[in-house]
Amino acid sequence: MPNTLPLSLPAQVSPPEFALSALAPHAVSGVEVVALPVVPATDDGAPLLGPGADALAEALDLDLLGLLESQQATGRTGEVTTCPVPLGSADNAALRLVLLVGVGDQSAQDLRRAGAALARAVRDRSSVATSVAAVCDAEGLTAFVVGLTLGSFGFHMRSDGPEHRPVEQVVLAGLPDDADLAVALHRGITLGGAGWRARMLATVPSNIKNPQWLAEQAEEIAQEAGLDVTVWDEKRLAAEGFGGIVGVGQASATPPRLIRLDYVPRGGRKAPRVVLVGKGITFDTGGLSIKPAEGMTTMKRDMTGGAVVLSVLAALAALDCPVRVTGLVAAAENAVGGDAMRPGDVLRHYGGRTTEVTNTDAEGRLVMADALAYAVAELDPAVVVDVATLTGAMKVALGQSVGGFFANRDGLADVLREAGDQAGEPLWRFPLVGDYEQYLESKVADADNGPKHAGAISAALFLQHFVGQVPWAHLDVASVGDAPSDRHEWTAGPTGFGARVLLGWLTGPDPLDGVVR
Structure with a gap:
């Protein structure tokens, strides 16, 4: 084991708690902040204030429309106008701040972004009551809650605690007692929580996070969500022929693992199975083909795909997913050492296919290949979807706001693209160009892992050999693995991109409808 002092993860901040209330926002007892929606004007008029504005203006003797005019507010998405209330009001002595939040066209995207803007404006506050949700339909309410949750995300390793804390409680005020709204709120909390978990797992530093630690997180998730869990250690991996995972992880002081989680819907043991495969490289030095500093x-976030798979499996039961789902996370640390795989080594994957390793920094596809081969051979999947921060080429192609993906069925591509758009995690499809198979050719093995051309496409073609004719999609989220700064619901650092896409797809009414087209 490494000769270092053990480090533990300190207590982390939690997402806000949400509640519904039929009261007007200013009438909610004890809240510190009231937030009202601002809708852009039409025909060059003044922006409009949403529900609760008249009563609040009267209670505080404030000219809120005049305040908007003086600040040249427009109601555009995420714009926040601030009004301090140092003495509170007769109805609520705790009130200290009024926020007027732009909601744009009130689309799901606008409301998600408005929620994130509100989250940042109320950091370190105890509570906020808002009527923004009163201008939403059920889909908009879900999006607003997701944005408010993810815009609140924080992670720290500070000795004196986090620099900022999310608002503790959010009261969605001015809403009727409605079952559809309660369902929408529950869905928003669950989707936001899945994104939060994926970010947290990806942000944990690698002197804590190793393959065994990741397996322990999976075991905790299994207990929490009622899942079955199986973990392969390095001895079982070697004995059963997982040569890619073993080869990548063999130089690390912390051996590799293959993690399996199984979700079964209520009464659905005969339901078709979807397999999700996540790349779980807990740290990537590049191996002997070492990366620059x-x-x-x-x-540390090169296991984002694995974090996404774990977070999705954790949320399926809460969202009543109608199909069976198995999650596989191929976990290893790509380290430098005397036992490291070398350029020129040949690995034998699960099922027998061989790969010549010409670039040890193209390790993700090596571990993913084993998991994909196992899924197809042993699990009889209806669909396989993998997610990985796989190639720097994807970041070059797409920048840092859109994820890339490949699919061998147009129907599957369509449903994933639509799920990404609805979730606020947009995806752009790339082609599986058959002519580029030539770049994978090796003189000594079935394939070369390090083609020097068409980086993202070549990687997808490499993986495609391990899925046969099964409907399959490959999400390469290296482009969006990190957010460079706080923007909308994204917070600077690892993003956990993909959890909302997959949950949006899998928890629809018929997720497999049309995917084989």
Whole structure:
């Protein structure tokens, strides 16, 4: 084991708690902040204030429309106008701040972004009551809650606690007692929580996070969510022929693991199975093909795909997913050492296919190949979807706001693209160009892992050999693995991109409808 002092993860901040209330926002007892929606004007008029504005203006003797005019507020999405209330009001002595929050066209995207803007404006506050949700339909309410949750995200390793804390309680005020709204709120909390968990797992530093630690997180999730869990250690991996996972992880002081989680819907043991495969490289030095120092600074998040798979499995039961889902996380640390795999080594994957390793920094596809081969051979999947921060080429192609993906069925591509758009995690489809198979050719093995051309496409073609004719999609989220700064619901650092896409797809009424087209 490494000769370092053990480090533990300190207590982390939690997402806000949400409640529904039929009261007007200013009438909610004890809240510190009231937030009202601002709708952009039409025909060059003044912006409009949403529900609760007249009563609040009267209670505080404030000209809220005049305040908007003086601040040149427009109601555009995420715009926040602040009005301090140092003495509270007769109805609520605790009130200290009024926020007027732009909601744009009130689309799901606008409301998600408005929620994130409100989250940042109420950090370190105890409570906020808002009527923004009163201008939403059920889909908009879900999006607003997701944005408010994810805009609140924080992580720290500070000895004196976090620099900022999320608002503790959010009261969605001015809403009727309605079952559909309660369902929408529950869905928003669950989707936001899945994104939060994926970010947290990806942000944990790698002197805490190793393959065994990731397996322990999976075991906790299994207990929490009622899942079955199986973990392969390094001996079982070697005995059963997982040569890619073993080869990548063999130089690390912390051996590799394969993690399996199984979700079964109520009464659905015969339901079709979807397999999700996540890349779980808990740190990537590049191996002997070592990365430059700058290239390693974000590599604690090279297990984002695995974090997404774990977070999705944790949320399926809460969202009543109608199909069976198995999650596989191929976990290893790509380290440098005397036992490291070398350029020129040949690995034998699960099922027998061989790979010549010409670039030890193209390790993700090596571990993913084993998991994909196992899924197809042993699990009889209806669909396989993998997610990985796989290629720097994807970041070059797409920047840092859109994820890339490949699919061998147009129907599956369509449903994933639509799920990404609805979730606020947009995806752009890339082609599986058959002519580029030539770049995978090896003189000594079935394939070369390090083609020097068409980086993202070549990687997808490499993986495609392990899924046969099963409907399959490959999400390469290296482009969006890190957010460079706080923007909308994204917070600077690891993003956990993909959890909302997959949950949006899997928890729809018929997720497998049309995917084989």
